[in-house]
Amino acid sequence: MYFNRNDIDQLDHIYKINLINSITGYKPANLIATKSKSGVTNVAVFSSVVHYGSAPPILGFVLRPTTVRRHTFDNIIETGYYTINHINEAIVEDAHHTSAKYPKDVSEFNKTGLEEEYNNDFYAPFVKQSTIKMGMTFLQKIDIEANGTILILGEITDLYINDDLVEHDGFADLMKANTAVINGLDTYAIPTKNKRLTYQRPK
Template sequence: MQLQKEEIERLERTYRLNLINSISGIKPANLIGTKSPTNKENVAIFSSVVHLGSSPAQLAFIMRPQTDIPRDTYPNIMETGFYTINHVSEAFIQKAHYTSAKLEKGESEFERMQLEVEYIGDFHAPFVKESSVKIGMKHEESIPLPNGCIFVIGSVEMIICPDDTINDLGQLDLEGYSGVGISGLNTYYGLKKLDSFPYVRENEIPEFK
């Protein structure tokens, strides 16, 4: 199949939606947890979390356009300044996926999808107890994007993960705790480590054939 821009734009809406959402490949599966100023807890799945920098440690994700009736995640982040990022693993992918449902404002996805809330120290936002890798985040900046989406930037305030998921170099073993990735909007893949290579220096590049 080969499609030019005009042909892509003429595709049936759902087909085009699925195609464009999946051509970027496997994306991370994360649950973002928030709590309102009135202590109502919320959690929702996102596949757009990206690394921005290590010093200072920053991550970002893309929030869809906010309508006249915004959902809970973004308002909670803006009003409290804190949120959590929780890796999804194979054991609870179905529960994680269904947090994408549009529930009534203030209704907790934690309760509806039977995900367990976990609080760590005095951190304001709730973590997902089932998640092996949990990250406490502080909101730093929100940047409007041309398509109406919002690029939400946060600083890493806390990392929680099992000792055996990190090697001596600080690398996270995604396969070790059955982490998953998302293709498109609703297809999940298991992650398997294939190889690991050294930091690339020009004089160490192999002779490829």
């Protein structure tokens, strides 16, 4: 199959978004949880979390245009806090359901089997069933003019990870955690094999 730029524009909308979202490869599967100033929690699935640096530890994720209300975005801007929680095999179905569009006053925690957890007085809730979870402090909003999306950058201030997942050199074994990845918009996979290679130097 071959598509030129015009061909891509002419594709059926659902076909196009499925194709373009899946050809990028496997993406991280995370739940981002927030809480409004009025105390209503929100949790939603995201596949765009990216590492932007380790010192300081910065992660970013992309939000679609705010032409409609984005509860995650509103809560982060209002409070400055959110959490990023890995999706594992046991919670895939509940995690995926958080993509449903509920009103702002309805918490997805109450519509799924996902449970809120609060640690060390951090404002936003963590997902109890997640084995790797990060408390994030909002740093910066970057408007992407090309398509109206928004890049949110945050700093990891709290990190919780099961002891048995961390190797002697600090490597987090996500396969052992049964961490899920996302292919496209709606397909989840659980990696079953790791191959670590040594740091490479010129031959």
